[in-house]
Structures are given as structure tokens and as C-alpha cells.
Amino acid sequence: MPSFDISRSRFRLADEHVIVLCALATGNEVPDELTAAQKELFDCGLVDEDGKLSAALLPLMETVLSPGVVISLEAAGRQGKLHHGMLIGADHVVAHETWPGVTEAEYSLVEPKTLVWKLSDMVNLQKSPVGPDTAPSPVETTIGTVEAGLAVLEGEGLVRSAHDERAAIRQALATGGDLGEQALTLVADLISELRSSWRLTSAWQTRHEGRDAAATRGFAVWDCGPLGYWLRELPAEPVPEERITPASTFRLVRVEAKTIWTRITGLLPDQDELRHAAAQQPRRG
Template sequence: MPSFDSARDRFRIGPAHLGVLGCLYGGEDVTDDLVPARDELRAAGLASDDDAVIPELADLVAALADPVVLVQIEITGGEGVTDHGAVVGNDACYVYETWPGEVESEYVRTDLPLLVWSLARVVGLRDRGAKPPTAPVVTTRIGVMDAGFEALADMDALSVDDAAERLRALLSGEGGLSDPELTVFTHLLLQLNGNWRMTVAWNNREGRGTDIRGITVLDCGPLGYWLRERPAEPIMPGTVTSDDELRLIFTDVRRVWELITELIPSVEELPSPIER
């Protein structure tokens, strides 16, 4: 069910509810398949019987309908893939998060100067005191990393030492890696908490289409953060193969913060200034 937390100006809304809000914003009739979602919005007090949404929700709807900047975050972890992000409108800025296995997302209003902080929180950015390893750069192929992930999926019953030994042998054979890269890469995969891909898009000022910037970062727990320099973002679907180069670079937490900041377009890059 959708809901509203007035004390924190946040909403829980699912895709079907967004579909209803899109119909209402455009002055269109709610389609039959969206009627249950419309009834849920009414039951939650977010829309009246004559389909007028509450003022607080109207700001979110306006930002979603006419976004100035869109941020998409795809996080892959042990529970699968979850989608998060942010939407910046002319009058309001919201960050949204999902929970593994849940349909609805939580939309929380934030101020534009706090956007980078909010995005860093979404990806769980924090300083664990990781130091650069003996090989701060690892270069191999996408297929080698994929083979490592597949092997790890079959090693759940093994001890950490046995899993490390088998993984090391596979990476050495499949990718031709040698020390110190081999040892570092082996432990990166063993310690991997998850990886996240952050993409920011906006209509450029020249009116010639959409500009896009992005990064992909591996969160390797005590071994720190690793920026995937190759393949470089943004990546279009179907453009990466198993033979493509994979290049990972150890990146301290301060630099990751800077990389997130650099994704956000400046006012000069946008088609029109937005309120800050």
C-alpha cells in the first residue's frame, strides 16, 4: 500500500501508483489496469475521490513529469539487483530507494545542495580505512570476472581458504593473471559486498539531446572501493562482451565522493537554471 510520512516528507509508492499519477497529471482517464492502484492512493489519503492529489505529492508528481536531472542507481548485491536514484525538478528534488524483494520505493524530499550527500548514503559510501594494496590497478577481461562470480556461486560449502585457492587457480588459468594482481583480484571477488552503477542524465542547454555521465564502483568491504575504469560508463545495452578489457582502480572514499559530485551537471550545462 502507498503511504505518506508527513513528519519526514516521504512517500512509499509503487510503479502502478506512478502510472496513475502520470494519468492524472496529463489529464487522462486512469486505465482499467491501474484502477486498483488508484483506489489504493485514495485509501491512503494521497488522492481524493475526484482524483486531486495532496499538495505534498503534487510536488513529486511535477518533478517526475518534468525532470531537469535524473539519477539512476543500479545496485547489485547478494539479494539481487535493486534500483534507486533521484529526480530533480524545477521546484523540488527527491531521492528514492527500494528494498530487495519490495515493489514500492521510498521517495524522500531533499535540498539540492544535499543531493551528493543523499546519493552517497544510498550507495552506502563510508570510510573503512582501506589502504592501497600492492596492486592498486587490476587489468583483465570481463569474461574472467564473470567466470570468477560463477565459480564463487558454486563454492558456498567451502571454507574461505579452499574457496580462495580454487578461485585463484581459476583466475590464473582463465585470465592469465599473476601476482600481485592475481592475489589482489582473488580477494576483491571474495570480499565483494556489491557493485553500484550511477548514471546521471539531463537535456543539454544546446537542445541537441540528452547528456549522460556515469560511473561503476565495486564495494569490496575492507579492501575498499574500486572504480571500474574500463569499460567506461556510460555503457549502452549489448555493447560489452566477455572479451572486453576490465580495468579496476583502487579509489579512496574521498575520490569516490568527488566522482559522484562530478556526475551532477552544473547550472551552465542545464537548459534553464533551477532553484537551489
């Protein structure tokens, strides 16, 4: 069920609720298959009987309908895949965050000056531990080899100790035959400790050679808990999935948390790019 917290300008909405709200906000008909979702919005007070949206929704919907910059966060871990993100509009910034096993995502208004902090919180960025870095870096193998190791974590119905799991990961990685002994041990350790692998991408409208075009930036990271953060240098983001094959090079390099903070900041367009992106979006009265 959808719900909202007016004191913090946050809303819990499933995809079908957002589709209904977009249709109502733009004066379009709600598809018959979404009438149940519209009734849920009515029951919780976000839509009236005539289909008019609550005033509390207006900043959110203005931004959802006309974002100047779209930031997407795709995270994968032992609980499956999660999709978060941020929409930067002319007047407001909206963050959306999902929860494992829950249909609704939380949409909230974010103070623009704090959006880098908000994105850092979405990826659970923590200060890097103090200590010598003796791990060999970078680590290079293939997509196919890494996927074989990650598949061990996704095995259904398997109950094993941490030791057995690490041994199974090591064995799966060894089938690729492209890792030396030291690298094989390290990659097995990284996968065993993997909290999440995630990628952040941003996109907005810009000008290129006198024409409107889409600008994109992105990067990907492995959060390996006690073994630190590992930036995925290859395949470099943003990259279309259809260009990745099992033989594609996969390279990780260990980085500090401050490097990730800098990368997050670098996802954002500069002020001129932001003004141009905002100018491309139609104002809605």
C-alpha cells in the same frame, strides 16, 4: 501497500502506483489493469474518489513528471540488484530508494544543497581506512573472466565456507587464463569481499553545436569492504550494454573515498547547464 509520512515528505510507492499517479496528474485514463493500484492509493488517502491527488504529493509529482536532471544508481550484491536514483526539477529534488525483496520504493524530497550527501549515503560511502596501500593497481582482465568469478556468488543452493567460496572463485577466474598469480589472488579476494558493485549515471538536456542534445556522465565502483573502493576504469561509464562482450577489457584501480566524493560531485551539471535543462521542462499548473 502504498503509505506516506507527511512529517518527512516521504512516500512508499510501487512502480504501478507511480504510473497511476502520473496518469491522474496529467488527466489521462488509468489502465484497467492498474485499477487495484488506484484503489490502494485511495485507501491510504493519497488519491480521492474523483482521482484528485493529495496536496502532499504535488512537489513530488511535479518533479517526477518534469525532471531537469535524472540520476540513476544501479547496485548489485548478494541480495540481488537494486535501483535507486534522484530527480532534479526546477523547484524540488526527489530521491527514490529501493529495499531488497520489497515492491515499494521510498520517494522523498531532498534539500538541494544536500543532494551530494544524499547520493553518497545511497552508495554507503565511508571514510577510507588509514594504512599503507600495498595492493597492486590497476588490475586488468576481461569481462568474461570477471563474470565467471561473480557467478560463484550467484550459485543457488550452495552452502560453503568463506574459504571454500574463495577457492571456487579463484578456480573460476583461472579458467580465463589471462591473470597472473598475483592478480588472480587479488581479484579472487576482491570478489570474495565484494559488498556491492554499483554505477551512477546522470543525464539532462543540453546544447551541442547549436542543437538540443542529451548530456550524460557516469562512473562505476566496486565496494570491497576491508579491501577498499575500486573504480572501474574500463568499461568506462556511461556505456551501452550492447557494446560489452566477454572479451571486453575490464580494469579496476583502487581509489580513496574522497575520489568517489569528487566523482559524485562531478556528475552534476553546472549552473548554466542546470538552467538550460530546467528551461526544457514544461511548467505544470
